[in-house]
Amino acid sequence: MAGQGSSGNVLAAIASFLIPGLGQLVQGRLLRALLMLMLAGFLWLVTLGFGGWIGHLVACYDAAVWKGPVRG
Numbered sequence: 001m002a003g004q005g006s007s008g009n010v011l012a013a014i015a016s017f018l019i020p021g022l023g024q025l026v027q028g029r030l031l032r033a034l035l036m037l038m039l040a041g042f043l044w045l046v047t048l049g050f051g052g053w054i055g056h057l058v059a060c061y062d063a064a065v066w067k068g069p070v071r072g
Helices: 007-018 022-026 030-046 052-065
Strands: none
Touching: 007 022, 007 052, 022 030, 022 052, 030 052
C-alpha cells in the first residue's frame, strides 16, 4: 500500500464496506481486521440489525485513512 488516498486504500475501504475487516486484512492488519469484524457483529446483534451499518462505516473509514507502516 502506498499510503492514505492510494488506490489500495480505496479498494480496502470498499472491501471493508462489504465485509467489515476485510479491507484491514487486505492491508495486512490481522488484529485490526478481527476487531472490526467483531465490532460490526456485536452492533448487528445488539441493535437487531439497525446499527450494524455503523460498524461497516467505521471499518471503511479505518481502511481508507490508514497511512501504512512507518519506515524510518
